[in-house]
Amino acid sequence: MENIYGFTHYSFFTEMSDLASRHNSFDLSLGVSDFDIDPRLKYYLKESADHNNHNYEPLAGNPLLIESIIKYNVKRKNSLQLKTEEVSIVPCATFALYTSLKCILNQGDEVIIIQPSYYTYAPSIVLNDGIPVYYDLDCDFSINWEKFRNCISEKTKAIIINSPQNPTGKIWSQHDWNQLYSLIENREIYLISEEIYDIYCYDGAAHYSPFLHPDLKKRTFSIFSFGKMFHSTGWKVSYLLASVELTNKFRCHQQYISYSANAPAQYAIAKYLEVFDPAENLIFMQRKRDIFNELIKETPLEVEQKAQGSVFQIVNFRNVSKTMTDIEFSKWMTIEKKVACLPLSAFYNSRQDSNYIRFSFSKKDEVIIQALEHLKKNL
Numbered sequence: 372m373e374n375i376y377g378f379t380h381y382s383f384f385t386e387m388s389d390l391a392s393r394h395n396s397f398d399l400s401l402g403v404s405d406f407d408i409d410p411r412l413k414y415y416l417k418e419s420a421d422h423n424n425h426n427y428e429p430l431a432g433n434p435l436l437i438e439s440i441i442k443y444n445v446k447r448k449n450s451l452q453l454k455t456e457e458v459s460i461v462p463c464a465t466f467a468l469y470t471s472l473k474c475i476l477n478q479g480d481e482v483i484i485i486q487p488s489y490y491t492y493a494p495s496i497v498l499n500d501g502i503p504v505y506y507d508l509d510c511d512f513s514i515n516w517e518k519f520r521n522c523i524s525e526k527t528k529a530i531i532i533n534s535p536q537n538p539t540g541k542i543w544s545q546h547d548w549n550q551l552y553s554l555i556e557n558r559e560i561y562l563i564s565e566e567i568y569d570i571y572c573y574d575g576a577a578h579y580s581p582f583l584h585p586d587l588k589k590r591t592f593s594i595f596s597f598g599k600m601f602h603s604t605g606w607k608v609s610y611l612l613a614s615v616e617l618t619n620k621f622r623c624h625q626q627y628i629s630y631s632a633n634a635p636a637q638y639a640i641a642k643y644l645e646v647f648d649p650a651e652n653l654i655f656m657q658r659k660r661d662i663f664n665e666l667i668k669e670t671p672l673e674v675e676q677k678a679q680g681s682v683f684q685i686v687n688f689r690n691v692s693k694t695m696t697d698i699e700f701s702k703w704m705t706i707e708k709k710v711a712c713l714p715l716s717a718f719y720n721s722r723q724d725s726n727y728i729r730f731s732f733s734k735k736d737e738v739i740i741q742a743l744e745h746l747k748k749n750l
Contacts, residue, residue, distance in 0.1 A: 391711035396710060412601055415643050430631065459621060466629060474620040475528060519554070540684065542680045570649040588614060686712075696716070698716060
């Protein structure tokens with residue numbers, strides 16, 4: 372079932388999650404966490420309600436939260452020095468992506484999407500009268516910069532980058548950003564940088580934002596998500612970093628689409644950021660990645676590259692089936708083997724078959740263990 376833009380009304384992500392629910396399967400298909408949030412975060416939300424934070428916040432966001440974001444970003448390993456005017460509080464990453472594109476696109480402008488990619492990118496471009504142009508990563512999910520250069524044309528207006536990336540778990544290094552800049556330095560091309568898994572960079576790696584790059588910063592919309600940071604996606608609070616000039620353009624549209632984000636949650640997050648230690652969340656999630664990767668070795672499924680970041684692991688399934696498409700295999704796994712996953716082809720516009728499926732390890736330890744023990748016995 373498609374709409375007038377050629378996109379399906381319901382995503383394959385929703386379909387697979389529904390399938391898992393109907394068949395009582397272990398659901399490792401989506402990145403939605405199934406464990407509780409930090410009790411301190413709950414405490415601050417209750418405090419927020421008691422303080423009567425129930426009306427609209429300013430367009431930019433709660434000043435206390437903006438101040439907390441600035442202090443938090445200074446403490447990063449790759450420290451980000453921010454001005455108040457460069458920070459905007461938004462309802463979610465998808466809103467930030469859509470509105471950033473609205474600021475810069477004219478009819479017929481092209482936007483490069485690096486595939487595999489999240490399913491909201493292309494619709495956001497098309498709804499803003501732009502044209503998606505797809506670049507497919509190499510078979511090892513690395514970028515071939517010469518091939519990437521060929522995607523850039525006189526009509527290119529923006530490039531969407533996601534690091535750490537969903538679904539591959541790849542991380543962009545400072546070198547990668549320098550490579551990209553060398554290709555676009557003499558062109559008016561903007562970057563939409565989705566950095567929602569920024570605190571989940573494993574094995575000693577540190578997140579590097581293009582907002583650190585002195586030249587890329589001027590043309591970048593950097594998007595972050597408190598929902599992903601704190602496992603509280605239903606709170607609907609994220610934030611955007613952009614130059615003062617781009618922030619002013621962004622807010623011109625923001626005021627007419629969604630004036631402000633969840634007010635009680637903004638206060639709670641502001642207070643929580645004062646005590647939040649991202650290293651604890653990193654260790655917590657890296658342990659889950661490692662549990663998943665150790666246990667999957669006892670099944671025929673094969674991990675070719677351990678996720679560098681994010682909360683997802685790509686797995687090759689061809690030791691189990693040489694004939695099924697990745698979509699068929701994902702449905703078979705969910706219905707017959709009672710462990711839900713997603714086909715990698717769902718992250719490509721072409722929907723071309725692949726050898727891979729994606730699991731989320733943002734789940735309770737016991738769910739990961741039980742799911743993989745089940746696969747060990749039944750695959």
